[in-house]
Amino acid sequence: MAGLIQAERASFVTSSWKEVVEMRARARTLLQLLVWERGWTYDRFKREYEKAARELAAAAGEPPSTATVEEQTFRRWTAGRVKGLPNHPAPAVLEYMFGYTVRDLLSPPNELPPDVAGKYAPTINESDLAMTARDAAAHAGDAASLSVPDMTLDQLDDDVVALARGYNRTSPVEVYRRSKELLDIAQSMLERTQVPRQRARAYLAAGQSAAILSAISFDLGSLPAAVSLSRTAALYGQVIEHGPLQAYAHGALAFLAFWGGRPAEAVRLVRTAQQFGGLGDTAMTRLLVIEGRAYGHLGNQVAAERAVRSALDQSTGTRDELHDDIGGEFGFPSDRVAMSNATTYLLLGDADGAEKAAESALRLLGAKPEDQRPLLISTQAHVDLARARLLRGELDGVQAALEPAFSVPTEWRGAGTLERMAAIRGNLSQADFRGAPEAVQLGERIEDFTREASANRLGAAAPLAIEG
Structure with a gap:
């Protein structure tokens, strides 16, 4: 030396x-x-x-x-x-x-x-x-x-999974609070660790939390917040090149696009989402259902029905970790497929197709244990069934279909339900029903239902979209 x-x-x-x-x-x-x-x-x-x-x-x-x-x-x-x-x-x-x-x-x-x-x-x-x-x-x-205990990341993963799976059985306000908390924790982890493996896990948890926050923001009636959070989730997915997360976020952006009156943009976003790697059948089914809704808004019956059929036929046996292994809000089970397809048929003016799909959704939901039935989905299926019957002028059938929806607690009256109810309220003013006592009474009940809803109080002043 x-x-x-x-x-x-x-x-x-x-x-x-x-x-x-x-x-x-x-x-x-x-x-x-x-x-x-x-x-x-x-x-x-x-x-x-x-x-x-x-x-x-x-x-x-x-x-x-x-x-x-x-x-x-x-x-x-x-x-x-x-x-x-x-x-x-x-x-x-x-x-x-x-x-x-x-x-x-x-x-x-x-x-x-x-x-x-x-x-x-x-x-x-x-x-x-x-x-x-x-x-x-x-x-x-x-x-x-500059690292964090792996067990801390394990707990974060478990909490995100539990929230995603319990989404439809947890109060929307509670979902918002918990998903925001999980996003904050994931972001804190990113500041505390420089270990590449841990950072990838934290980015994934942050993206999943942002995606859940986007979904609940929409249900609570805030379209701008939902759009921003879906973009956030997409960016987190891009950082770690996680195909399923990017596809989910782009699918959400497509859904929000047609709710914002931009169905052509929704189709483009679905096309982008379908190109990400590592997608299973559930992911592709969800994207095809969203594509069908977008074409329904565009009035393209041929493309909409083709997307609906493709969604129902998706069965390659492929899975992915987000849509299938976690599932819950990231999943897209057959009852949700049927409910969404009912809305697509309504956009196309097909009362029979809408009624059949809505009844299928309610039948599938009814087969589940009561504590596992997603209240938001079942409520929307009931309202879509009422809308299908209204297309055929069956006022009695409309009231019967809506009764379960009227009993839903105010915090569970999400933006999707309110917009569907608004479509029924508008159709009750048409010449076929104008002045009928049943129509007047039903319209007043819908107005009361909407006025009391949490989403109506929290959301933007303007309607999110015209679904009918």
């Missing part, structure tokens, strides 16, 4: 002017460059610093100074790892020692006069080499400490 140090010292002492210039370019601060040029080690710097502090105190008529400097502080000063100015009396001592302002000393040596640069030949010793090794080890240790 001694031979190496002597060789290094000889190399620096005999440096050419070019090498001195290169040394200046390497220096992180003017202070570091001046220390190098003087050939000072930390021990020499400390002695000179203490001496300068005593001289300043004597000149000011103050008691002898005991100011000193620790090696770690010295390294921080010379390496430029200081925010602001050092504490008293360091600025005055450093300026006394070197003749430059402390701001200049702690800044890169860009303006140092050439005559000063060549005055001293730099040197290093074993202390410098050892401190360099300690700095490198400390930096590596800091990087290694």
